[in-house]
Amino acid sequence: MEERPVLWAPAVQISSTRHFRQEHPVTTTTATAVRTGQAAARATGLNKVYGEGETRVVALDNVSVVFPQGEYTAIMGPSGSGKSTLMHCMAGLDTVSSGSSLIGDTELVGLKDKQLTKLRRDHIGFVFQTFNLLPTLTALENITLPMDIAGRKVDKEWLDRVVDTVGLSGRLSHRPSQLSGGQQQRVACARALASKPDIIFADEPTGNLDSRSGAEILSFLRNSVRELGQTVVMVTHDPVAASYADRVVFLADGRIVDELTGPTADSVLDRMRRFDAKGRTS
Ligand SMILES: Nc1ncnc2c1ncn2[C@@H]1O[C@H](COP(=O)(O)OP(=O)(O)OP(=O)(O)O)[C@@H](O)[C@H]1O
Numbered sequence: 445m446e447e448r449p450v451l452w453a454p455a456v457q458i459s460s461t462r463h464f465r466q467e468h469p470v471t472t473t474t475a476t477a478v479r480t481g482q483a484a485a486r487a488t489g490l491n492k493v494y495g496e497g498e499t500r501v502v503a504l505d506n507v508s509v510v511f512p513q514g515e516y517t518a519i520m521g522p523s524g525s526g527k528s529t530l531m532h533c534m535a536g537l538d539t540v541s542s543g544s545s546l547i548g549d550t551e552l553v554g555l556k557d558k559q560l561t562k563l564r565r566d567h568i569g570f571v572f573q574t575f576n577l578l579p580t581l582t583a584l585e586n587i588t589l590p591m592d593i594a595g596r597k598v599d600k601e602w603l604d605r606v607v608d609t610v611g612l613s614g615r616l617s618h619r620p621s622q623l624s625g626g627q628q629q630r631v632a633c634a635r636a637l638a639s640k641p642d643i644i645f646a647d648e649p650t651g652n653l654d655s656r657s658g659a660e661i662l663s664f665l666r667n668s669v670r671e672l673g674q675t676v677v678m679v680t681h682d683p684v685a686a687s688y689a690d691r692v693v694f695l696a697d698g699r700i701v702d703e704l705t706g707p708t709a710d711s712v713l714d715r716m717r718r719f720d721a722k723g724r725t726s
């Protein structure tokens with residue numbers, strides 16, 4: 445019988461090799477290693493505890509990780525391992541219990557709400573699993589909303605390029621209800637990209653999409669890294685999705701337990717199986 449991962453339950457069958465990246469040499473490094481090049485975001489000794497007493501949960505346990513500029517990183521791990529918490533803490537959407545979290549050179553820990561809002565608005569893009577578009581606005585209005593709220597002038601040339609890259613040119617006057625799930629997520633990606641953030645965090649961006657729409661979003665995110673120089677960090681449960689990234693960081697029980705560079709769907713699946721064979725770390 446075919447051996448299957450138990451804890452990870454990949455959302456998409458990997459029988460389709462259509463979207464696989466070419467093979468890369470598989471090497472591992474530690475996620476805490478200091479990398480050359482500028483870091484778009486960096487966490488050092490990050491801890492996040494929810495609740496207290498019997499309800500106390502250590503969601504992040506001394507996490508140190510660097511997301512270099514211009515790199516596409518996937519974050520994987522079992523449900524409840526802290527993936528969303530890590531993204532939220534590093535994107536300034538949640539506070540940390542202790543440790544340091546930088547966007548570029550700016551320390552998030554200790555920032556006042558107003559400063560955090562400004563940092564998020566000017567430097568961070570976020571793509572959610574559930575698109576989070578405003579139903580009464582058109583696709584174009586949704587894309588430019590953050591800049592409209594901030595009173596920032598829209599860079600028309602850049603906007604055209606983003607819209608072109610996501611392939612939405614013919615759909616800009618449609619409302620979200622008139623768009624497919626994949627198209628709505630492309631609007632959300634365009635919204636995240638439009639303000640030229642330093643880093644985009646995407647939490648299971650293909651989780652609600654069929655495999656074809658998912659592949660479009662993944663290609664788009666990869667192109668935004670390759671062609672537009674974006675930095676992208678993406679949570680996924682799917683080895684095929686992870687294979688679009690330059691690197692995969694594995695979380696278990698709130699800790700970084702491994703890292704894979706140049707991932708392929710097979711190498712990611714293989715790594716996941718090895719974790720399952722060892723059982724969860726605790
Ligand atoms: N607001 C909260 N209050 C209390 N506990 C929380 C809260 N948010 C997350 N947790 C807990 O923190 C741990 C990590 O949760 P997190 O959402 O980061 O996991 P995840 O890896 O994103 O899981 P999934 O793959 O299911 O999305 C879990 O045990 C979760 O129950």
Ligand SMILES: [Mg+2]
Binds near residue numbers: 527528647
């Ligand atoms: Mg999550």
